[in-house]
Amino acid sequence: MFYAGVDAGSRTIKVVLIHDADRRVVASGLCAQGVRQAVLAEELFQSVLREARLQRNDIARVVATGYGRNALDWADTTVTEITCQAYGVRHQVPHVRMVIDIGGEDSKVIRLDQQGIVHDFAMNDRCAAGTGRFLEIVADRLEMKLQDLGQITRMAEHPAVISSMCVVFAETEIVGLLASEASPANIVAGVQNSIAKRILSMVGGKIEGPVVFAGGVALIPGMSLALEKELKCPVEIARDPQMTAAFGAALIAAGQKSKVNAGLDHCLLGVGK
Amino acid sequence: MACASHGSVVRGDSPAAYFQAQVSNSLDYIKLHKGHGARVVGIMCEYTPRELIMAAGGIPVCLCGGSGEMVEPAERVLPSNLCSLIKSTFGYSLEKSNPFLEMADLIVAETTCDGKKKMYELLGQQYPMHVLELPQKPDDPDAFAHWVRELMKLKIALEKRFSIVITDEKLRNAIRLMNRERKLKRGLAELMKCEVPPLTGRDLLDMKSLVACMPKDQLQYENALKTLPTRVQDTSAGQGVRVLLTGVPLPHGAERVMDIIEGHGGVVVCQENCSGIKPVLEDISEDAPDMIHAIAAKYFHLPCSVMTPNTKRMELLLQLSREYQAQCVIELVWRTCITYDVESACVKRLVEDEMNIPYLRIETDYAPSDSARIALRVQSLFETVSARGSSQESSLKGCCHD
Structure with a gap:
């Protein structure tokens, strides 16, 4: 299964797709932020999917973050960029x-x-x-x-x-x-x-x-x-420092996979370890 | 304390509904009594002893401004880097748009901060004003003696202005009335100790009174205390991350931060501030031999950040966080409120080192421009509370397996 993190930042939008087996990044992309945030983010998401030769159905869960996170109504849930950034970086540098x-x-x-x-x-x-x-x-x-x-x-x-x-x-x-x-x-x-x-x-x-x-x-x-x-x-x-928050969002999405109506409290542990 | 057991009892309308009309209720009451010769006395701070005013036949009414719209007119006279509460209060006087202020026969103010103190000088040019000098060293016996003398001077000033005599009997009666009001408000605040509180923090905040001891308010408090403990909650109210809110007061109209907290998964179970539980925690002995002394003591014990050192506030916070089972502490500071701002370093240390729960400081003013940024911080705080909760759960599970 694959999971996606979308970071709708103030200047750029970032998308990261990971594979749940090893949390490996399979594709990622970035574009400039604009007025039509939700559309821009979705277009970027689609182009990253194409690059990875995946369909929308292959993505089990999407977590949105960044200041525009609430505009992305096609995401499954939102998590703040503070938590996502911490998770993304912690995966790279565990301590x-x-x-x-x-x-x-x-x-x-x-x-x-x-x-x-x-x-x-x-x-x-x-x-x-x-x-x-x-x-x-x-x-x-x-x-x-x-x-x-x-x-x-x-x-x-x-x-x-x-x-x-x-x-x-x-x-x-x-x-x-x-x-x-x-x-x-x-x-x-x-x-x-x-x-x-x-x-x-x-x-x-x-x-x-x-x-x-x-x-x-x-x-x-x-x-x-x-x-x-x-x-x-x-x-x-950080490795790929512009993408770490989106990466963290994808990790959180993968952590939520097995929970029905997963709240954040069920997913935050064990991610990235 | 009684809490509703799950799924058993009647559902009531929110008792906060009556308080939606708080301003007009208070205005009707004041107009009626002013017509019958009562004096309207504006107050600006919880250090002002309402009992003395009531014993003088006055009706104490809170004049603290909470409207952001009053900030801009105030800035025509006051500096822009002054706290919103002071500017809003003063703005009303320029716009003549606070009916309570316009009806006031006297304003009793106090020296709780330099900004307010100097604003009162300007306000005093338009309205009759009596300023109490509040000493700021709570542990110094000379400071308390000074405060007693200040209240004696207020008593004399009220007697002279209103041509009355404040007798011991009138003082005792006022103490009884205020004790009763404080007891009712304490009772309501304590309902929030429940695992699923029957109110939101916003409901409770709306139930504060503008006019002291209004019989209609007190009746509502009594009814609420009877019906609320058995009220079944809908899931949107009263549930969420338990927040202890501390810092500056939220006057009528300035509830934005409360709404952001409760709109993003929190429930403010305790408000350690002057629009919350702080002023109603201590009563006054109804049979004290020296009533002015007894009144002075109650008010002087208030742990405001203007006091130095303000150790009582730290002790109170620690006690409240346990009683109300707070999962985090959010401190609100109105921008440029220097005393609360500086003291927040002590609160942060207390919360992190002694309560071992997350702490968030929100510094803002009455302008809504930073609402999204505040929401981000609040949400992030709640994510941390959840993460820590799961962390503790899994370490507990780990212990069991061992």
């Missing part, structure tokens, strides 16, 4: 104690206990200053591609100080820095440090490792280094 998830429009710090259950979590509030959207705006300002931002930070000699707690004001600061002829490398490094500092404030007290970095922003080179510097501990990048 993980902290997940840093920086996505398109929000960032989260999820702490797991020794049993691998979510202990607590923190999220950014009402502003995108610690998120991927911040990097998109910076890339736009500097007339660069998002994926090239990481490379340029290697040339940073004196990272700029970006103090703003708000993306719009931070953009104003960047305009000011450009006017005073700060190099793009120093500006990008400054932005990455500022995101890492925001994460540090969400982490709060003591840090227990392993710390794993997931979400789309983990794909940008230099971000994990900026985090390591602020957190003063090793930060491992």
